[in-house]
Amino acid sequence: MPASHFESVSVRNLVKTYHTFDALSDVSLDIAAGEFLSILGPSGSGKTTLLQVIGGFTGPTSGKVYFGDTDVTNLPPQKREIGVVFQNYALFPHLTVAENIAFPLKARRVGRADCEERVAQALRTVDMEGFGDRPIAKLSGGQKQRVALARAIVFEPRLILMDEPLSALDKNLREAMQLELRNLHKNLNATIIYVTHDQREALTMSDRIAVMNKGKLVQIDQPKALYRAPADHFVASFVGEATLLPVTRLGDRQIGLGGATLRTPDVTTDGKLFVALQADTILLCDDAEDDADSNYLNGTVRDLVYQGESLKADVVLDDGTAIACRIASHHYNLRSVPELGHRIRLKMHVEDTIVVPG
Numbered sequence: 001m002p003a004s005h006f007e008s009v010s011v012r013n014l015v016k017t018y019h020t021f022d023a024l025s026d027v028s029l030d031i032a033a034g035e036f037l038s039i040l041g042p043s044g045s046g047k048t049t050l051l052q053v054i055g056g057f058t059g060p061t062s063g064k065v066y067f068g069d070t071d072v073t074n075l076p077p078q079k080r081e082i083g084v085v086f087q088n089y090a091l092f093p094h095l096t097v098a099e100n101i102a103f104p105l106k107a108r109r110v111g112r113a114d115c116e117e118r119v120a121q122a123l124r125t126v127d128m129e130g131f132g133d134r135p136i137a138k139l140s141g142g143q144k145q146r147v148a149l150a151r152a153i154v155f156e157p158r159l160i161l162m163d164e165p166l167s168a169l170d171k172n173l174r175e176a177m178q179l180e181l182r183n184l185h186k187n188l189n190a191t192i193i194y195v196t197h198d199q200r201e202a203l204t205m206s207d208r209i210a211v212m213n214k215g216k217l218v219q220i221d222q223p224k225a226l227y228r229a230p231a232d233h234f235v236a237s238f239v240g241e242a243t244l245l246p247v248t249r250l251g252d253r254q255i256g257l258g259g260a261t262l263r264t265p266d267v268t269t270d271g272k273l274f275v276a277l278q279a280d281t282i283l284l285c286d287d288a289e290d291d292a293d294s295n296y297l298n299g300t301v302r303d304l305v306y307q308g309e310s311l312k313a314d315v316v317l318d319d320g321t322a323i324a325c326r327i328a329s330h331h332y333n334l335r336s337v338p339e340l341g342h343r344i345r346l347k348m349h350v351e352d353t354i355v356v357p358g
Contacts, residue, residue, distance in 0.1 A: 015061045024046050024050060026216070030221055045215070081207040101132075175204075203227065252268070290327070295348050298344075299344060
């Protein structure tokens with residue numbers, strides 16, 4: 001199939017059932033040409049199943065998959081012209097690193113000189129220059145994952161599917177590769193569908209994020225919008241580092257939390273409601289501070305954990321509710337760090353006081 005067919009990806013009403021278990025339940029979404037979309041969710045949410053259906057590695061029980069305007073629902077994977085990176089590497093153990101990377105080029109009858117140049121470039125992209133002659137068996141797990149990534153991108157496909165390709169890498173290399181993948185996406189102008197359970201990874205890399213839970217697509221949005229305006233209790237708890245507390249609606253822009261009244265940007269629904277307090281939006285403040293655009297809470301420090309760039313504080317509010325906040329490292333020189341058992345005052349901007357349905 002010509003690469004020009006891969007202008008966009010659409011799935012319509014996908015259902016995938018295993019006996020009595022629904023791995024996918026009526027999932028529909030549109031992925032624009034050249035978009036980097038991450039599918040985010042916990043284990044068992046259906047994100048890998050969705051990727052497998054899009055790639056043709058498993059068929060849906062019902063529903064359709066389109067690349068551009070072409071229905072590819074029943075097309076086998078090898079005819080979809082896609083680059084794929086799986087968690088289990090799927091490398092050929094009897095071939096060298098360079099031979100593994102060159103495999104899709106040779107299958108497309110790319111000339112020897114061009115093939116060698118592309119393989120060398122792919123090795124540079126994944127920071128493995130000089131490894132071309134190395135046997136696969138001599139590589140670490142992280143190195144094998146990078147070879148798998150190089151093989152997926154070497155023929156510059158218009159669609160790339162990735163199933164947690166960075167999960168085997170150490171923290172520093174994983175973060176560096178996230179930036180490399182962002183740059184690679186810009187250079188290739190390819191559509192990338194990326195499965196991950198790592199919220200920070202999805203927020204860092206994606207144009208949009210599709211959040212899945214129990215086989216259903218819960219919310220799809222740009223990273224900032226997803227973080228600042230979660231659709232429900234699950235998204236708010238899964239994306240970021242939020243404490244969710246039950247609240248009562250007091251008006252269109254007011255909620256009750258214990259004995260405190262908090263202002264919010266908007267409360268448009270009734271029923272069971274929660275306020276999602278993100279740890280990084282809760283700040284220490286002085287007892288006398290009274291900003292008209294902020295909400296205030298009082299509590300006692302229960303635990304303190306130093307985590308390098310920040311200090312995580314667990315605080316018990318006056319009504320017995322426990323929340324978490326973070327104190328940036330540079331604040332250490334600006335004010336004294338609270339101690340265990342000390343009373344503190346916290347503030348959060350009204351716009352950061354987000355209410356979600358239960």
